[in-house]
Amino acid sequence: MTLTPEPASPFTARAVNLANCGLVVLDAGQEIVLWNGWMVPRSGYSVARVRDRSLFEVFPELRGSRVESAVLAALTEEVATTVPPSTGRSPFPLREAGSFDGARIEQSVSVTPFSEAGERYCLVEIRDVSGVVDRERRLLDHAESLRARSYVDGLTGIANRRHFDVALDRELRRAQRNGGALSLLLMDIDSFKAYNDHFGHQEGDACLTTVAQALAGMLKRPADVAARYGGEEFAAILPDTAAGPARVLANAIREHVAALGLPHAPAALRPHVTLSIGVASFDPGRLDEPAALIEAADKALYAAKRGGRDRVVMDGEADVPA
Missing domain, CATH: 3.30.450.20 (PAS domain)
Incomplete structure (x- = not known):
């Protein structure tokens, strides 16, 4: 042989x-x-x-x-x-x-x-x-799967806060580098505590998932990011989107969620689940860092809640009744 x-x-x-x-x-x-x-x-x-x-x-x-x-x-x-x-x-x-x-x-x-x-x-x-x-390939696939899951909210299936932070920083840097547009939407389910108290946490989780998927379905471009920001708050990162188009999309999202017709708790004083939305856009020299953009969108969101809920408020309109 x-x-x-x-x-x-x-x-x-x-x-x-x-x-x-x-x-x-x-x-x-x-x-x-x-x-x-x-x-x-x-x-x-x-x-x-x-x-x-x-x-x-x-x-x-x-x-x-x-x-x-x-x-x-x-x-x-x-x-x-x-x-x-x-x-x-x-x-x-x-x-x-x-x-x-x-x-x-x-x-x-x-x-x-x-x-x-x-x-x-x-x-x-x-x-x-x-x-x-x-074995190495399986380990790499497993590591990639774990990495991907670490950027996904376990309840709703959309991006989590970690993914949001990374994406917002990346898109802000790109807007600064290219002189492009960028808008951020912060959204809150109106009177969600009343919903949870009335229907229970299991139904509350189902409501969060339904709203999250509705939000994700409204974002059509691959670069857009729908994320769970925390609790009943959601966010949308919109690259190459100025304030005007961002307002239009925010209102479309608000109307879409309202049209789902999810019954609300009696204590909410509204028949269906709705969203309040605050919008802020990249502004060189003013809103050009993640913290500043988030703060501006959050202030606009607070104004939307204070103004009666189920509405969109833009940065700069925060002190003006909507």
Whole structure:
């Protein structure tokens, strides 16, 4: 089963063939002089079929690859090289033993030069790292899933406060850099405490989720962000949106939520759930930091509540009855 420049002892040949990796020895002409048992079922080539043939004749797709470069470096410069999976996941067309129509196994390849009786050779070791790569991929997928969930509100399914903070800072920086527009909407469900007291917290959670999804459905552009700001408060970050269009959208959101017809508690003194909304827009030199923009939108929201609820108030109108 094993070819060597000189006959190997049965003990050595058996050990080489029991190795749990591919072992291939090439001479100075890149011809195969050793092909161990691990290679046979995974390549589909017996020892007889590869004897005295160039590795790159047996596997022509290796020409121009990192493996060919590593072999040349070993045979001409006596430089050892490792080709990790990140460089070329499956350079050799090898599959699970006995499976010639499945996916290639993922490999780590090492090429080591050595000399014997004055002749140069190189040892090519091929290790199946499919399990390691799959495990790393699952870990990366899990980490990405955790990262994504860390930016989502667990109850409503929209962005959470952490996501909001990151997005607002990012969009403000972009507006400052490009001289663009940016508007922020802060929204509050009117008399939500009365709703919770009357219907209970389970129904209160359902109300929050319904309003959150209604808000998210009104934001059509990929860059828009609908977020749960806290409790019964929501926010919308509107990049490239000046005050005028922001007011129009805020009123559309308010009307959409009112049109849902969610019954309110008697103590709310209104038949259906409604929103009060405060709007503030990026203003260089005044509202150009997250805290300042949030404060302005919050002041406008407070004015909307004080002015009778179920209304939109813009920054600058906060001291004027709506």
